[in-house]
Amino acid sequence: MKFFRYVTMSLLTVAFSASADSFPIRPMDRNLAAQSVKVLWGRPASAIEAADLDGDGFTDIAAMSVSSNEPTADIDLFIAWGSAKTPWTKVTQFPMGHFLRVYSATRDTSSRVIAIGDWDGNGLPDVLTSRGVLMNQGKRKFTMVAMATPTSDILLPVALAKFAGPRPSLVRGRVDGRIEICETPTKCQVLTATGIETYYVKDMVVADFDRDGKPDILAGLRHDDHMNSYLWLSSNRWIKPSVIANMGPVDYQVGDVNKDGLLDIVAQRTESISDFPSYTDLWLGDGRGNFAVGQTIYNHDNHNDAAYLADYNKDGCLDYLQIGVDIPSVGLRLGNCRYLGDHDPTRPSDAGWQQVPATGGIGVQCLDLNRNGSCDLIVRSVGGYEVGLTVILR
Ligand SMILES: [Ca+2]
Numbered sequence: 001m002k003f004f005r006y007v008t009m010s011l012l013t014v015a016f017s018a019s020a021d022s023f024p025i026r027p028m029d030r031n032l033a034a035q036s037v038k039v040l041w042g043r044p045a046s047a048i049e050a051a052d053l054d055g056d057g058f059t060d061i062a063a064m065s066v067s068s069n070e071p072t073a074d075i076d077l078f079i080a081w082g083s084a085k086t087p088w089t090k091v092t093q094f095p096m097g098h099f100l101r102v103y104s105a106t107r108d109t110s111s112r113v114i115a116i117g118d119w120d121g122n123g124l125p126d127v128l129t130s131r132g133v134l135m136n137q138g139k140r141k142f143t144m145v146a147m148a149t150p151t152s153d154i155l156l157p158v159a160l161a162k163f164a165g166p167r168p169s170l171v172r173g174r175v176d177g178r179i180e181i182c183e184t185p186t187k188c189q190v191l192t193a194t195g196i197e198t199y200y201v202k203d204m205v206v207a208d209f210d211r212d213g214k215p216d217i218l219a220g221l222r223h224d225d226h227m228n229s230y231l232w233l234s235s236n237r238w239i240k241p242s243v244i245a246n247m248g249p250v251d252y253q254v255g256d257v258n259k260d261g262l263l264d265i266v267a268q269r270t271e272s273i274s275d276f277p278s279y280t281d282l283w284l285g286d287g288r289g290n291f292a293v294g295q296t297i298y299n300h301d302n303h304n305d306a307a308y309l310a311d312y313n314k315d316g317c318l319d320y321l322q323i324g325v326d327i328p329s330v331g332l333r334l335g336n337c338r339y340l341g342d343h344d345p346t347r348p349s350d351a352g353w354q355q356v357p358a359t360g361g362i363g364v365q366c367l368d369l370n371r372n373g374s375c376d377l378i379v380r381s382v383g384g385y386e387v388g389l390t391v392i393l394r
Pocket residue numbers: 051052053054055056057058059060081082
């Protein structure tokens with residue numbers, strides 16, 4: 001079968017220390033290859049970010065976890081250290097406090113709740129979240145700095161981008177639906193809000209959509225019936241966002257899909273049961289901040305709302321990946337620099353996904369952890385007791 005060309009060479013499940021209230025360690029999903037290392041992190045995982053944080057030449061992984069501890073939930077930031085001998089089995093845990101409501105968890109959270117970069121200008125990469133920042137002091141030592149107005153009961157999107165000042169700023173979504181640009185943990189500028197401020201920022205991307213060399217901010221709010229996205233353009237000095245009508249804020253992926261040199265957005269549609277978006281739209285950009293739908297895709301599975309856009313097969317065209325809770329595979333649509341996967345112009349939406357064997361999950365990413373030029377698959381895995389991060393090295 002065709003998709004076996006894309007089956008991974010080796011499989012590895014990231015090991016994290018399991019806390020007392022976590023799920024037991026269990027053998028990995030039977031759909032994974034027999035040679036996979038069967039060790040799990042027994043806690044739910046957020047989307048990860050990866051970089052060499054200690055400068056030893058190996059990629060380290062940062063992830064957040066929310067563990068139920070009724071009536072509250074504990075939130076922790078983890079760093080799993082890359083190394084030649086025992087990659088990502090040595091983990092440092094940084095407590096980030098408690099959530100008020102136990103249902104708060106990592107599910108339905110953005111693909112970008114962690115950003116890595118040198119925020120304070122000491123030459124070492126820091127680990128940024130909307131809630132607090134791990135300032136890198138070197139030699140695997142960090143200082144946790146809380147943000148001035150902490151976000152409450154959900155993991156919210158964050159980014160690091162260079163605006164006017166000499167150093168990059170932290171950009172974060174807030175629980176009140178506002179966007180904040182922070183030069184330091186206490187010096188922040190709040191952007192003009194979107195139309196509705198009752199709901200938290202669901203997803204956010206910082207990229208130069210209008211091609212003036214300055215970052216623009218795309219964001220949307222969590223609201224069961226809310227169907228619009230908002231774009232703060234640098235050419236408008238971020239004063240007032242323009243509305244992108246009918247662009248769902250469930251999950252944004254950004255890249256030049258049709259290779260015309262202009263950034264495009266792949267966005268899942270909001271539905272009344274918004275945990276289970278059924279459709280994804282490819283919005284082609286005109287380089288001035290306007291977008292039009294060029295393709296609509298019927299989703300791979302339930303609960304696809306942390307998808308990923310990357311060149312999976314290294315042919316120069318961006319590909320689209322989704323994971324769901326029911327089908328134990330990553331859904332893959334190989335792009336041809338025009339469309340994502342097969343496109344039938346006579347149909348209202350395109351179906352048909354290639355399948356990469358994996359485990360069910362609530363999020364997938366494609367990052368080159370082992371630095372061999374191919375992106376590795378990171379699945380926020382679920383299903384039975386199999387909860388944690390599954391890394392499929394390619
Ligand atoms: Ca390292």
